[in-house]
Amino acid sequence: MTRVNVNVHHVTRIEGHGNLVLNAKGGKIEELRWEVPESPRFFEAMLVGRHYDDVHHIASRICGICSITHTTASIQATEAAFGIQPSEQTILLRKLLYDAELLESHVLHILFLAAPDFLGVDSVIPLAETHKDVVVMALRLKKLAYNLAETLAERKTHPLSCVVGGFAKLPDLNVLKALRKRLADAYADLDVTVGLFKTFKIPDFARETEYIALRDPKEYAFISGQIASSDAPTVSINDYLNVTNEFCVPHSTAKYTRNKRDAYMVGALARFNLNFKQLSPRAKKIAKELGISAPNHNPYMITVAQLVETYHVLDDSISLIDQILERGLKGEGNKVKPRAGRGIGVVEAPRGILFHDYVYDDRGIITKANCIIPTNQNHNNIQKDLEALVPEILDKSEDEIRLMMEMLVRAYDPCISCSTHSLNVTFT
Amino acid sequence: MEVLNLTGEEMLDLLGAVEIVNFREAITNRADNYDIAFVEGSITRESEIPRLQQIREQAKIVVALGSCACIGGVNCLKNHLTMNQALQMVYGDSAKYYDTILARPISAVIRVDYYVRNCPPITSEFLKVVKALLLGRKPEIPSYPVCTECKVAGNICVFELGKTCLGPVTRAGCKAICVTGGRHCWGCRGLVDEPNINSEEEILKKYGLTVEQVVEKFKIYNTYSEVMR
Numbered sequence: 001m002t003r004v005n006v007n008v009h010h011v012t013r014i015e016g017h018g019n020l021v022l023n024a025k026g027g028k029i030e031e032l033r034w035e036v037p038e039s040p041r042f043f044e045a046m047l048v049g050r051h052y053d054d055v056h057h058i059a060s061r062i063c064g065i066c067s068i069t070h071t072t073a074s075i076q077a078t079e080a081a082f083g084i085q086p087s088e089q090t091i092l093l094r095k096l097l098y099d100a101e102l103l104e105s106h107v108l109h110i111l112f113l114a115a116p117d118f119l120g121v122d123s124v125i126p127l128a129e130t131h132k133d134v135v136v137m138a139l140r141l142k143k144l145a146y147n148l149a150e151t152l153a154e155r156k157t158h159p160l161s162c163v164v165g166g167f168a169k170l171p172d173l174n175v176l177k178a179l180r181k182r183l184a185d186a187y188a189d190l191d192v193t194v195g196l197f198k199t200f201k202i203p204d205f206a207r208e209t210e211y212i213a214l215r216d217p218k219e220y221a222f223i224s225g226q227i228a229s230s231d232a233p234t235v236s237i238n239d240y241l242n243v244t245n246e247f248c249v250p251h252s253t254a255k256y257t258r259n260k261r262d263a264y265m266v267g268a269l270a271r272f273n274l275n276f277k278q279l280s281p282r283a284k285k286i287a288k289e290l291g292i293s294a295p296n297h298n299p300y301m302i303t304v305a306q307l308v309e310t311y312h313v314l315d316d317s318i319s320l321i322d323q324i325l326e327r328g329l330k331g332e333g334n335k336v337k338p339r340a341g342r343g344i345g346v347v348e349a350p351r352g353i354l355f356h357d358y359v360y361d362d363r364g365i366i367t368k369a370n371c372i373i374p375t376n377q378n379h380n381n382i383q384k385d386l387e388a389l390v391p392e393i394l395d396k397s398e399d400e401i402r403l404m405m406e407m408l409v410r411a412y413d414p415c416i417s418c419s420t421h422s423l424n425v426t427f428t
Numbered sequence: 429m430e431v432l433n434l435t436g437e438e439m440l441d442l443l444g445a446v447e448i449v450n451f452r453e454a455i456t457n458r459a460d461n462y463d464i465a466f467v468e469g470s471i472t473r474e475s476e477i478p479r480l481q482q483i484r485e486q487a488k489i490v491v492a493l494g495s496c497a498c499i500g501g502v503n504c505l506k507n508h509l510t511m512n513q514a515l516q517m518v519y520g521d522s523a524k525y526y527d528t529i530l531a532r533p534i535s536a537v538i539r540v541d542y543y544v545r546n547c548p549p550i551t552s553e554f555l556k557v558v559k560a561l562l563l564g565r566k567p568e569i570p571s572y573p574v575c576t577e578c579k580v581a582g583n584i585c586v587f588e589l590g591k592t593c594l595g596p597v598t599r600a601g602c603k604a605i606c607v608t609g610g611r612h613c614w615g616c617r618g619l620v621d622e623p624n625i626n627s628e629e630e631i632l633k634k635y636g637l638t639v640e641q642v643v644e645k646f647k648i649y650n651t652y653s654e655v656m657r
Contacts, residue, residue, distance in 0.1 A: 168610025
């Protein structure tokens with residue numbers, strides 16, 4: 001009887017630690033598990049006792065890749081608790097800073113972490129010789145995103161100038177103007193990436209699930225809106241706990257979630273499926289070129305959805321810069337008056353919907369914190385995808401099965417350090 | 429991954445000079461023999477100690493990378509709770525499934541040869557250390573306080589603005605980026621070799637601030653430091 005044993009201890013090219021275990025005998029699966037053994041981080045415990053002015057600084061450290069995301073969710077939670085309504089100027093700058101994060105994170109995943117699988121190499125490093133133009137292009141796009149973030153917040157990783165109530169320092173308009181030109185030039189780089197993706201063979205697999213993302217009637221939502229689901233009516237962000245329903249599983253330090261079905265998906269494909277109509281015309285055109293339409297139920301297409309979103313992000317960031325240049329910027333003096341109460345901040349991280357929920361005392365000190373990270377919400381869906389995928393591919397070689405499993409996990413662009421509160425595949 | 433924020437030329441130059449043999453976040457294949465190991469993160473579980481000891485045995489040079497590895501960093505904030513409290517707070521009824529120990533820098537567990545400080549580590553400082561190691565030289569890291577660099581950067585003193593700052597006792601090398609960005613120093617590079625705590629207290633008195641205010645700021649990165657203990 002044929003035995004299939006896949007045991008990937010610490011799946012690579014993802015952020016953090018995750019394991020894949022598959023045992024099958026004679027076409028029958030005995031064991032199939034996605035494990036998350038990353039060390040627990042305890043950020044919720046670390047935030048307790050901290051002053052509001054330090055809270056987003058600490059929360060940013062949940063992730064080195066999406067630190068702007070965590071900072072923004074954190075600031076918004078604190079502002080909600082204190083009853084602060086950010087100014088229009090602040091919202092424009094925050095959205096632009098957010099676009100920098102999405103651009104950088106998506107390029108990193110699309111070209112450095114996912115593309116090597118399609119090009120038959122084990123990392124981006126050999127591509128520096130075989131596809132030097134692609135690597136240089138990816139680094140150029142990343143640099144652009146970094147420079148945009150630096151202009152707005154002094155630094156991309158763990159941004160500094162964005163604070164509760166607004167911005168502690170305003171960007172130089174002339175630098176923004178120069179960045180606008182570089183952003184407009186970046187379409188050519190993305191077009192090359194689209195050309196490359198058209199040559200990739202994306203695995204043919206589908207499993208319909210529940211898709212959850214922020215939705216804002218005004219725009220393709222990244223930092224505002226309510227919680228939309230493919231299976232249920234849109235609900236207020238204040239009811240997020242009724243959507244996430246976290247639970248613990250012994251083989252994982254990350255908590256799992258479920259809503260209307262046994263699992264749900266968050267991230268670029270969930271956003272694409274739920275909010276396709278609000279994408280920019282250029283992004284919609286690219287979607288058509290890449291052969292993806294909403295709804296799409298193939299998790300391997302998450303990376304493609306990210307590429308479509310990257311066009312939207314470029315369009316959006318250019319439009320935001322135009323608005324900022326037109327209205328100019330003025331010092332607003334961020335007066336913050338703490339008050340006791342609870343505040344919830346919700347944003348779409350590059351990897352999906354992210355919740356920060358804080359309770360403050362009247363001195364502005366946190367007494368309770370809860371963070372629900374996108375990758376946590378995807379863990380359960382990854383498991384269910386594997387359970388649907390593996391029976392379809394059991395006749396393939398162990399190496400092929402292993403690669404398909406790893407590629408599935410990588411497609412989710414998991415950020416495990418964030419969620420542990422990881423990735424590794426073991427065929428046994 | 430912050431190190432991947434190199435320009436095209438910097439990255440391609442680096443790849444020409446070194447062979448990266450194990451980088452799980454970016455590369456699939458791994459190797460067991462290496463000259464230099466860069467270790468990120470602090471130690472928070474018993475099982476991490478033997479893993480780290482093994483890295484020490486296999487590597488000729490161990491470099492701590494980032495505030496968590498160098499000084500314990502924000503992870504040590506949980507040390508102000510008992511580990512049971514921390515587990516209960518985050519995992520509730522399921523706390524029994526998990527284990528955690530007091531967070532600590534890697535130097536608490538193994539001998540560390542060099543430190544690339546900062547949260548996040550600074551790309552140029554990382555490259556400077558890599559180049560020095562490749563040339564067989566000892567990397568030079570400043571031992572004077574952030575204030576020196578802050579003045580050069582032309583910033584208005586944070587104390588003058590009525591806020592607390594850890595610049596007077598924090599090791600320089602960051603060009604006071606946090607103050608330049610409109611904020612204050614949080615001490616993420618750790619303390620200078622001989623921190624003048626009395627002088628920090630004098631500054632606080634002068635500006636009507638309390639020791640408690642500064643201790644709360646100190647905790648964020650330097651809970652593990654001797655000054656705090």
